[in-house]
Amino acid sequence: xxxxxxxxxxxYRVAGRAVVRDVTLSLARGELVAxxxxxxxxxxxxxxxxxxxxxxxxxxxxxxxxxxAGWSTQALSRQRAVMRQQTQLGFDWPVEAVIGMGxxxxxGQPEPQIVSEVMQLxxxxxxxxxxxxxxxxxxxxxxxxxxxxxxxxxxxxPRGWLFLDEPTSALDLYHQQHLLRLLKALTAQxxxxxxxxxxxxxxxxxxxxxxxxxxxxxxxxxGTPSAVLQADDLARWYGAQVHVGQHPLNTTPQVFLVS
Numbered sequence: 001x002x003x004x005x006x007x008x009x010x011x012y013r014v015a016g017r018a019v020v021r022d023v024t025l026s027l028a029r030g031e032l033v034a035x036x037x038x039x040x041x042x043x044x045x046x047x048x049x050x051x052x053x054x055x056x057x058x059x060x061x062x063x064x065x066x067x068x069a070g071w072s073t074q075a076l077s078r079q080r081a082v083m084r085q086q087t088q089l090g091f092d093w094p095v096e097a098v099i100g101m102g103x104x105x106x107x108g109q110p111e112p113q114i115v116s117e118v119m120q121l122x123x124x125x126x127x128x129x130x131x132x133x134x135x136x137x138x139x140x141x142x143x144x145x146x147x148x149x150x151x152x153x154x155x156x157x158p159r160g161w162l163f164l165d166e167p168t169s170a171l172d173l174y175h176q177q178h179l180l181r182l183l184k185a186l187t188a189q190x191x192x193x194x195x196x197x198x199x200x201x202x203x204x205x206x207x208x209x210x211x212x213x214x215x216x217x218x219x220x221x222x223g224t225p226s227a228v229l230q231a232d233d234l235a236r237w238y239g240a241q242v243h244v245g246q247h248p249l250n251t252t253p254q255v256f257l258v259s
Contacts, residue, residue, distance in 0.1 A: 102150030
């Protein structure tokens, strides 16, 4: 299929300050990549540059060999979807209608069958018929994930590039696990390719194929969770005293704060 996503030399400044500096990154098919780093490292800004919502001061992003700026809005929206950290709607729609918004690049009217399939996949059926504005923050996050997957739905599955900005921030333990297990399973089928900003290093360790560590707008480390989550490196970049051990059930590294 020749699918590829490459960022070349991305830089972005805000009020004269470099927020992202010369970032080059390749995203692979069927891979779950986690962006991590301390507050202010530039994770969310980088995500917005990768998705085309911000225009870089230097560098470019290439989707399937073509610069993002060269894609029509509709064609790009069929290839990549974004779940932002907070999504405030200026109107109050039922959950099904919000999820159905994801189908806009494909059809004038959302297909009830696809909306139903996506709701089942994301565990949103209990929210059916409710107004989006009446949902908790965590419930809204689940609906926004469903909307993003609906946007990429093609031939019975989500296909393409999915970018998420801290999708687990308002979720309880069950729904954190459900969301990341789902993303991992979908990427394993190699139709969906995921890049996610995560605050929780242990969630990144458990589910990411590759971790990219940002500090002051630069990539300072990337690789497998075991390669990136080294106690000395984390102390250096986060400024916190940590101990890195091993998950009791597998070989995943787990990060513990030192009291």
